[in-house]
Amino acid sequence: MASPNYSEIATTTLVHRSKKLADNVTKNNALLYRLDEKGNVKPVPGGRTILQELEYAENGTFTRYAGYDTVSIAPSDTFTAAEYDWKQAAVAVSISGLEELQNSGPDAVIDLLESRIKNAEKTMMNNIAVDCYSDGTASGSKQIGGLQLLVADTPTSGTVGGINRATWSFWRNITVTMTFTAAAIQAGLNSMYAQTTRGRDQIDLWLADNTGWIAYLSSLQAIQRITNEKLGAAGFQNLKFMGGDFVLDGGYGGGAPSSHVYGLNTDYIYYRPHRDRNMVPLNPERFSTNQDAMIKLIGFAGNMTEANAFLQAVGHT
Secondary structure: OOOOOHHHHHHHHHHHHHHHHHHHHHOOOHHHHHHHHOOOEOOEOOOOOEEEEEEOOOOOOOOOOOOOOOOOOOOOOOEEEEEEOOEEEEEEEEEEHHHHHHOOOHHHHHHHHHHHHHHHHHHHHHHHHHHOOOOOOHHHHOOOOOHHHHOOOOOOOOEEOOEEOOOOHHHOOEEEEOOOOOOOHHHHHHHHHHHHOEOOEOOOEEEEOHHHHHHHHHHOOHHHOOOOHHHHHOOOOEEEEOOEEEEEOOOOOOOOOOOEEEEEOHHHEEEEEEEEEEEEEEEEEEEOOOOOEEEEEEEEEEEEEEOOOOOOEEEEO
8 A cells, every 4th residue: 555645634734624723723812712703803814914904083074053063074184004023933844754664653743743733732822822922033133023013011111003102192002000908999999990081082901910800809799799701711820800800810821911901902912813814724735855854834914903992991910
């Protein structure tokens, strides 16, 4: 019996699983799960950068008038675009020449590849989930720009999406210094909520590390512990605060920074993978020049973006 084509089997298996992997990535942390629910996982077809349209001022032509009074028809520049760089990531699935010989039947090699692909998928999911909380500086600033960048502890400095926060106050999020105890945490959350509410625009998702979660949970009487059943069914421990879902996104290996709670209006936050590189196998396969091995890469390109900063908040020590 002829030996199986390992490269072809690896490619076919990865292609078959790539859509599932892309879906699983968005189900692996509460933020991406919520963005997917809202339709804010928006693939990008290409371009030099990722453009995110944003709203930074009201339309200046609003006029109160009577009878034949004139009304303003002056152009009103209410929208601009932030530009986010592409960020790339990959994880390798490899098989050595010896393993090819040891797994000579197609069923054997598929079993071998399945286990390695599952491990690679978990690696990709866990790292993307952690990166969603990052400040984008890891690996020489090749990391996704996550919440520590978009909703920064110090929002009066730095550049986000090509816009200098020191210059443009509209591009600054709210930051609140909090005490993470049962007696004090709700005062900080109240401040975050009040400063980011604009009519029906309100925080709909609170993300807490272990410290923030325990403090908030301890502040509630048992009768107050209302939860979102849908989030619970998806595997996310959650409570409620001011109508928003309060989620533990710390736990073991979680990416939420220590002693932090994020209050997010997720209508204005986006996950923007490239349309053609969203957890897919990269072709062609790689063969080592000085090793007896075949390697397939699972690749990602994209970034996180936001369209409004002043409706987002972070509480920290």
